[in-house]
Every structure is written in C-alpha cells, then in structure tokens.
Amino acid sequence: MKAGCSIVEKPEGGGGYQFPDWAYKTESSPGSRQIQLWHFILELLQKEEFRHVIAWQQGEYGEFVIKDPDEVARLWGRRKCKPQMNYDKLSRALRYYYNKRILHKTKGKRFTYKFNFSKLVMPNYPFINIRSSAVVPQSAPPVPTASSRFHFPPLDSHSPTGDGPRGRFAAGSLAAAAQESSCGTDRKAEPVDLEDGSAPEWHRGVDVLSSRSAIDGGGIEHLKRKPDIMLPLFTRPALYPDPHSPFAVSPVTGRGGVLNVPMSPALSLTPPVFSYSPSPGLSPFTSSCFSFSPEEMKRYLHSQACSVFNYHLSPRTFPRYPGLVVPPLQCQMHPEEPAHFPIKLQPPPIGRKNRERAESSEEPAPTSAPVLPRIKVEPSSEKDPESLGLSAPAQEEAGPPHERGTTLSRTIGEGRDTIFARPSAPPTWPSVPSSIPNEEPDGEDRSDREPSAPEKREDALMPPKLRLKRRWNDDPEARELSKTGEFLWNGVRPRSLATAAADA
DNA sequence: AACGGAATTG
DNA sequence: CAATTCCGTT
Numbered sequence: 001m002k003a004g005c006s007i008v009e010k011p012e013g014g015g016g017y018q019f020p021d022w023a024y025k026t027e028s029s030p031g032s033r034q035i036q037l038w039h040f041i042l043e044l045l046q047k048e049e050f051r052h053v054i055a056w057q058q059g060e061y062g063e064f065v066i067k068d069p070d071e072v073a074r075l076w077g078r079r080k081c082k083p084q085m086n087y088d089k090l091s092r093a094l095r096y097y098y099n100k101r102i103l104h105k106t107k108g109k110r111f112t113y114k115f116n117f118s119k120l121v122m123p124n125y126p127f128i129n130i131r132s133s134a135v136v137p138q139s140a141p142p143v144p145t146a147s148s149r150f151h152f153p154p155l156d157s158h159s160p161t162g163d164g165p166r167g168r169f170a171a172g173s174l175a176a177a178a179q180e181s182s183c184g185t186d187r188k189a190e191p192v193d194l195e196d197g198s199a200p201e202w203h204r205g206v207d208v209l210s211s212r213s214a215i216d217g218g219g220i221e222h223l224k225r226k227p228d229i230m231l232p233l234f235t236r237p238a239l240y241p242d243p244h245s246p247f248a249v250s251p252v253t254g255r256g257g258v259l260n261v262p263m264s265p266a267l268s269l270t271p272p273v274f275s276y277s278p279s280p281g282l283s284p285f286t287s288s289c290f291s292f293s294p295e296e297m298k299r300y301l302h303s304q305a306c307s308v309f310n311y312h313l314s315p316r317t318f319p320r321y322p323g324l325v326v327p328p329l330q331c332q333m334h335p336e337e338p339a340h341f342p343i344k345l346q347p348p349p350i351g352r353k354n355r356e357r358a359e360s361s362e363e364p365a366p367t368s369a370p371v372l373p374r375i376k377v378e379p380s381s382e383k384d385p386e387s388l389g390l391s392a393p394a395q396e397e398a399g400p401p402h403e404r405g406t407t408l409s410r411t412i413g414e415g416r417d418t419i420f421a422r423p424s425a426p427p428t429w430p431s432v433p434s435s436i437p438n439e440e441p442d443g444e445d446r447s448d449r450e451p452s453a454p455e456k457r458e459d460a461l462m463p464p465k466l467r468l469k470r471r472w473n474d475d476p477e478a479r480e481l482s483k484t485g486e487f488l489w490n491g492v493r494p495r496s497l498a499t500a501a502a503d504a
Numbered sequence: 505a506a507c508g509g510a511a512t513t514g
Numbered sequence: 515c516a517a518t519t520c521c522g523t524t
Contacts, residue, residue: 034514036516082518087505093517095507100516110505 037093038102038115040076050075057112066111 044050045064053071057063066072069087077085094113097103106112 034516080517084519089518089520091506092508092519096517098507105506107506 035079037076037090038097040079041072042115044072044075057106057109060106060114062115062117063106064113064115065109066113069111 041054041064044054045056053068053075054064054066057065066087069091073085073087073090076090077083094103095105098105101116103113103115106114
C-alpha cells in the first residue's frame with residue numbers, strides 16, 4: 001500500500017510557476033528526502049484551514065498550540081502514510097526536536113510548543129530568495145513604519161493580499177509538501193489545500209521582519225541611515241497577518257548571506273535547516289536589499305540574545321557575527337523591578353500537581369478559546385524580538401490580554417522607543433566599533449559584568465547530558481559550564497545574562 | 505500530558 | 515538520519 005503513497009507532484013497545473021528546481025524538491029530535505037515533521041507543522045500552521053487543529057499562539061511568536069492532537073497526528077500520519085500515527089508518536093518526534101533545538105516545549109501549556117526561530121529562521125531566509133529578479137510580488141510594503149527605513153525596490157505591484165499570483169514561488173514546494181499525499185486508499189476527502197492562498201511563513205516573514213527591524217532598531221536612529229551592511233531582502237506580501245510566525249524575526253541571513261555571517265560552529269545546522277538552501281550553485285541573493293546599520297544589527301542581536309535567554313533557548317542557537325559585538329545584554333526587566341521572576345515568559349515551573357489543579361478548570365474546553373491569558377505578563381517593554389514588532393496583533397480569537405498590544409502600538413506609532421531597552425537603560429552599547437577583533441574568548445565578559453555564580457562548579461560535574469537538559473529546562477545558569485563547544489556570541493555569554501538576571 | 509531511552513525502520 | 519514504535523517514568 002505504500003505504493004499508493006505518493007507525494008503529490010508539483011503544482012504544475014497552477015500555471016508554470018517559475019521556481020528553481022530545488023524548490024520543487026518536496027520542499028524539505030536536501031536530497032529531496034521526506035518531509036519533516038517540523039515543516040509539516042509549519043505548513044499546517046500557515047493554513048487557515050487548520051486553525052482549529054493547530055494554530056499560532058498569540059502572545060509568543062513561534063509558539064503554537066495543537067488544538068486537536070489527534071487530528072494533527074492523523075494528518076501527519078496521512079502525510080507520511082503512517083496510519084498508525086497518533087499524538088503519542090508524533091509528540092515523540094517533536095520531542096526529538098528539543099535537542100535539535102528546533103522546538104521546545106512551552107511548559108505549563110498543554111500541547112503547546114515553540115519554534116526556535118533562531119534555528120529555523122536564519123537558515124531559512126536564504127531559501128526564500130527567488131531567483132534573482134523574479135522577485136516575488138511585493139504587495140504592500142511591510143508595514144508603514146518600516147518604509148521609512150528600508151528601501152524596497154520597486155517590485156511588482158501585484159495586488160497583494162488578493163489572489164494575485166500568489167507568488168511564483170510561494171505555493172510551490174511547500175504546497176506540495178503540505179498536500180496530502182494520496183496514500184493509497186486512505187485518502188479521505190480532505191480539503192487540504194495547503195497550497196493556495198497564503199505564502200509560506202518564510203515569505204511573509206521577511207516583510208514583517210523588515211518592519212520589525214524598522215521598529216525596534218531603526219526607529220530610533222532613523223535619521224542616520226547608514227547603509228553599512230547590506231542584507232538581502234526577500235519580499236513577500238503579508239497575505240494575512242500572522243504575527244506569531246517565528247519567521248519574522250531575523251534580518252540576518254543564515255549562511256552565505258551578503259553579510260557573510262557564519263553560524264556558530266557550535267550550532268550544527270542540521271540538515272533540515274539547510275533543506276531550503278538552494279543548491280550550491282545558486283546564489284540566492286540578488287534581488288532586493290535593504291540597508292542595515294550596525295546599530296540595528298546590534299539591536300537585533302541583542303534582542304535575539306534576549307530571546308535566547310528569555311525563552312531558555314540554547315545559546316548555541318545564536319549565531320555569531322564576527323564583525324559585530326553584542327553589547328552587554330541586559331535582558332532583564334528594569335533593574336528596578338527586581339523581585340520579579342526573571343523574565344520567563346513561560347509559566348514558571350509550576351508543580352505539575354498544582355498545574356493540574358489549575359488546568360482542571362479549563363480542561364475539556366479546548367479548541368475554541370482556551371489557553372491564553374496564561375502567559376506571564378512582562379513588566380517591561382523589553383519583550384524581545386518575538387513579541388513585538390510583528391504586524392498586527394492577531395486579535396482574532398481573543399484579544400491579547402496584556403500590554404503587548406500597547407507596546408506594539410506605541411512602538412509603531414512613535415517608532416522611536418527602543419523596544420528592547422527598558423526606558424531608563426541607556427543604550428548600553430556605546431560605540432562599539434562594529435568590527436572589533438572579537439573579545440575575550442572565554443574569560444568573563446567585560447569585567448563589569450557579573451561576579452559569577454558560586455554554584456557553577458557543581459554544574460561542571462554534571463554529566464554533559466544533564467547539563468544540557470538543565471540548561472533548557474530550568475537552570476539558566478547551568479548553561480555556563482555546559483560549553484560543549486564555544487558559547488560566546490562575540491564575547492557575550494549567556495551566563496552573563498543569567499547571572500545578571502539572577503542577582504538583579 | 506510530557507519525557508526520553510531503546511530498538512527499529514525506510 | 516528522521517522519524518516510528520513501544521514503553522516505563524515523572
């Protein structure tokens with residue numbers, strides 16, 4: 001019966017999209033392997049049709065909720081021709097992503113996971129590129145605010161959100177991927193139209209991205225505009241607002257970008273990540289570019305770092321940018337807000353038991369408007385890249401409870417507050433020459449930073465595996481010694497954050 | 505529900 | 515290599 005399980009072919013019918021061949025490779029893998037779960041998830045997430053099955057969780061970018069585990073499993077099983085698939089198995093697969101740093105679990109929220117944008121985004125942008133000027137129809141410029149900052153080359157002015165040629169590229173590969181493969185008999189009459197309509201996240205991400213950049217970084221200096229660095233920009237109309245996409249985050253290109261920023265060696269990019277990269281021969285970046293000042297870059301990096309910290313992502317997911325120095329991070333909230341639990345957006349380690357208690361009240365009332373205001377509200381404005389910037393606030397289902405909206409609007413409206421920096425904290429980053437020789441290798445970061453924790457020794461004794469685990473789950477400080485490789489991002493080590501946070 | 509080891513699979 | 519399958523544990 002496997003025989004009958006063929007993966008749908010190219011969307012040929014649609015009318016010759018012109019993507020590069022590699023784009024057709026069943027989207028995922030390098031060698032046109034099989035579709036990967038995370039990709040599949042993304043596909044589902046991008047389709048409104050599946051909103052009721054799985055959807056981005058508002059409040060956290062990249063975070064999604066599987067509203068109907070069984071259904072998702074079913075879909076996945078169908079796709080993989082694994083009728084026996086179920087959530088238990090699927091979730092096992094998801095769990096494997098933890099170590100790969102593709103995903104992590106949002107603790108305390110049922111069926112909620114979060115993409116590690118660093119892992120996915122970065123490397124994926126390059127992929128977006130469309131062969132040279134075949135530029136995707138860039139409809140509406142990302143976000144008004146952004147316009148001031150970035151130069152969007154005159155793209156086609158296709159009707160945006162509409163139906164337009166949805167992107168010569170868009171539908172293609174991903175669509176195919178999402179398409180239910182006709183699994184022999186099985187094939188139910190599923191709508192499964194992952195294929196039309198929206199463009200994949202990555203496409204959309206870009207503009208959002210740009211807008212974000214404009215917002216968080218650019219806003220401020222705004223006048224300076226010194227195109228020091230050129231980054232490729234892949235445009236794509238934001239077909240529909242999906243502010244939670246994890247792909248709307250990075251202005252930086254993975255590898256090979258114009259910027260030439262290598263990923264951290266420690267960051268072993270697993271195959272899936274590269275799956276999108278065009279074949280070696282194809283030089284992706286040719287189309288549009290936007291200017292990018294070092295300051296912005298720094299901000300971006302900073303925010304990324306914050307994110308890593310805040311969400312307990314592995315620092316290793318954070319790429320290194322040789323020429324850039326990430327200023328001492330202060331991802332903390334305002335210094336004046338000490339007592340607060342340090343940033344975790346995720347609910348603190350609520351005891352499982354307690355949690356259950358808590359949940360009991362909302363239990364079987366899932367799909368509709370379940371979880372949400374659960375997210376810890378951040379006191380400050382910092383929020384990190386994820387939560388801001390993106391486009392509209394996805395109010396669709398339930399209004400975002402907290403001030404997120406506030407932050408947003410304010411930001412957008414004024415376009416000057418730095419989102420990541422708390423009000424008072426002056427731009428920590430002085431005038432770092434953007435091309436510093438890269439600081440101390442391992443010693444503590446700048447002397448000024450934390451006094452280092454006492455307990456770290458203990459960690460050293462911990463088996464690597466455990467350390468890793470800890471790093472992810474609870475103890476931010478644990479990361480310290482867990483340098484399995486090198487951790488510092490340009491001298492800024494995760495621990496600095498943690499520590500800073502800790503004693504703050 | 506969530507985790508993760510272990511063996512297995514294509 | 516990325517799951518899939520099974521399963522004991524938390």
